Amino acid sequence: MHLPNYKEARTRDLRPYKRIEFKEDSEVKDKYKGKTFYLKTYGCQMNEHDSENIEALLMFLGFSKVERYEDADLVLLNTCSIRENAHNKAFGMLGRLKHLKQEKKDLIVGLCGCMAQEASVVEKILRDYKWVNFVFGTHNMYQLPEIIDKAIEENKQQIEVFSREGDLIEGLPVLRVNDYKAYVNIIYGCNKFCTYCIVPYTRGRERSRLKEDVLAEVKKLVDDGFKEVTLLGQNVNAYGKDIYDDYTMANLLEDVAKMGIARIRFTTSHPWDFTDEMIDVIAKYPNIMPSVHLPVQSGSSRILKLMGRRYTRESYLELFHKIKDRVPGVSISTDIIVGFPGETEEDFQETLSLVRECQYDNAFTFVFSKREGTPACRLADPVLQEEKEERLQRLNEVVNHYFLENNKKLVGSEVEVLVEGISDKKHMYYGYSDTNKLINFSSKKELAPGDLVMVKIIEAKTWSLDGEAVE
Ligand code: SAH
Numbered sequence: 001m002h003l004p005n006y007k008e009a010r011t012r013d014l015r016p017y018k019r020i021e022f023k024e025d026s027e028v029k030d031k032y033k034g035k036t037f038y039l040k041t042y043g044c045q046m047n048e049h050d051s052e053n054i055e056a057l058l059m060f061l062g063f064s065k066v067e068r069y070e071d072a073d074l075v076l077l078n079t080c081s082i083r084e085n086a087h088n089k090a091f092g093m094l095g096r097l098k099h100l101k102q103e104k105k106d107l108i109v110g111l112c113g114c115m116a117q118e119a120s121v122v123e124k125i126l127r128d129y130k131w132v133n134f135v136f137g138t139h140n141m142y143q144l145p146e147i148i149d150k151a152i153e154e155n156k157q158q159i160e161v162f163s164r165e166g167d168l169i170e171g172l173p174v175l176r177v178n179d180y181k182a183y184v185n186i187i188y189g190c191n192k193f194c195t196y197c198i199v200p201y202t203r204g205r206e207r208s209r210l211k212e213d214v215l216a217e218v219k220k221l222v223d224d225g226f227k228e229v230t231l232l233g234q235n236v237n238a239y240g241k242d243i244y245d246d247y248t249m250a251n252l253l254e255d256v257a258k259m260g261i262a263r264i265r266f267t268t269s270h271p272w273d274f275t276d277e278m279i280d281v282i283a284k285y286p287n288i289m290p291s292v293h294l295p296v297q298s299g300s301s302r303i304l305k306l307m308g309r310r311y312t313r314e315s316y317l318e319l320f321h322k323i324k325d326r327v328p329g330v331s332i333s334t335d336i337i338v339g340f341p342g343e344t345e346e347d348f349q350e351t352l353s354l355v356r357e358c359q360y361d362n363a364f365t366f367v368f369s370k371r372e373g374t375p376a377c378r379l380a381d382p383v384l385q386e387e388k389e390e391r392l393q394r395l396n397e398v399v400n401h402y403f404l405e406n407n408k409k410l411v412g413s414e415v416e417v418l419v420e421g422i423s424d425k426k427h428m429y430y431g432y433s434d435t436n437k438l439i440n441f442s443s444k445k446e447l448a449p450g451d452l453v454m455v456k457i458i459e460a461k462t463w464s465l466d467g468e469a470v471e
């Protein structure tokens with residue numbers, strides 16, 4: 001048994017990590033043939049991509065996938081810790097599974113992902129959820145086959161959570177959700193320690209994959225006919241800093257662009273590490289999509305300082321305008337937190353004025369959520385929750401206004417769309433434009449997911465656009 005420990009998770013040592021090639025243990029291969037699994041994923045793209053590895057590992061054990069948890073022999077929750085409601089959702093699901101397990105005694109239930117890294121969650125599971133069969137952390141994912149096998153064979157709760165990142169595991173099997181767009185991890189973990197955020201504790205220190213491993217994965221995707229790749233990391237801009245002296249995110253983006261895949265995206269970019277070289281590369285290569293996610297969190301320099309974001313309102317705006325000026329037609333999206341401890345109405349007004357200046361194409365807005373163990377958790381927080389909710393409403397009205405205004409500017413133009421599927425309405429397809437906007441459109445010609453088509457925009461809505469494929 002390994003239990004999570006925040007003290008350890010907080011430390012960052014500079015010992016070099018090893019690159020380990022994952023080896024599948026053939027003894028357990030297909031051992032559970034005939035059994036089924038249901039995997040529920042919460043959280044960010046990193047978790048979604050981890051789930052693609054988890055599914056492949058479960059299939060390796062012989063499990064096959066079902067679409068309803070009621071039909072499964074094994075249910076696994078890949079959880080997220082970012083805000084309290086992510087927690088509540090996972091515990092709500094555990095409640096439903098408890099009932100199911102009363103009827104279905106053999107049901108195996110497991111929990112993994114970021115919540116598994118939290119000491120308080122694991123304590124609760126040990127105390128109140130003794131019926132949960134296994135828990136493993138984000139640094140132990142590669143041990144899934146042996147942990148599940150042991151939980152079943154020994155019929156005893158398994159808790160295996162390494163507090164610290166270990167080695168960097170390459171070659172995990174992967175079952176991609178799509179055959180035309182793919183996630184590729186380039187850097188794990190986060191060293192930024194923004195004072196509100198739990199990710200540096202749940203995902204460990206920043207570890208870049210070797211450029212050769214990233215490029216080999218992209219090459220395989222190109223050979224397999226993939227059209228879009230999204231380079232993933234909590235802060236992709238820090239790529240390479242931990243292992244190379246002279247190879248950066250700008251270099252990696254350029255090398256990936258040269259491989260000729262139709263579309264390249266990357267997420268998330270912390271404004272701190274966004275270099276001029278990166279901007280130049282994005283502007284230079286047409287297959288790097290003109291779409292940047294640039295979380296601002298707050299428009300008040302005072303709050304940004306308390307958040308530990310390492311930039312001011314002014315330096316953020318300078319970067320924002322530099323990207324807008326140098327990358328033609330670029331769309332910029334953001335994340336914003338309202339109600340950070342001590343945020344005054346004046347601070348909030350600064351966020352509103354920044355939003356009016358930036359006129360974002362998309363924004364994910366949140367009310368501050370206290371995460372146990374983070375520094376912001378200990379700050380005095382006199383503002384009432386209702387007031388914070390009200391600020392969120394006011395902010396949403398402003399951001400939504402600009403989504404619509406920006407979308408309206410596209411009416412009459414032609415945009416390239418990567419087809420994702422057929423929408424509910426007959427003869428209607430949907431997909432995303434180069435600037436990452438959701439487009440619903442009709443087409444006389446039959447299309448398939450993964451096709452790239454030009455679409456003429458007819459109508460703008462707040463969160464999507466309607467159009468028709470150009471013959
Ligand atoms: N690495 C990314 C963010 C990942 S988390 C970055 O730095 O940009 C995604 C978003 O969740 C953050 O940008 C932030 O807006 C929000 N978030 C993180 N912790 C939060 C908390 N404690 N309460 C509310 N929102 C939070």
Ligand code: SF4
Pocket residue numbers: 190191192193194197198199200234235270
């Ligand atoms: Fe969290 Fe900040 Fe790291 Fe993003 S950069 S994951 S917000 S600590």
Ligand code: F3S
Pocket residue numbers: 042043044045046047079080081082113114198199202203
């Ligand atoms: Fe959530 Fe973990 Fe991602 S906390 S947002 S799943 S890194």
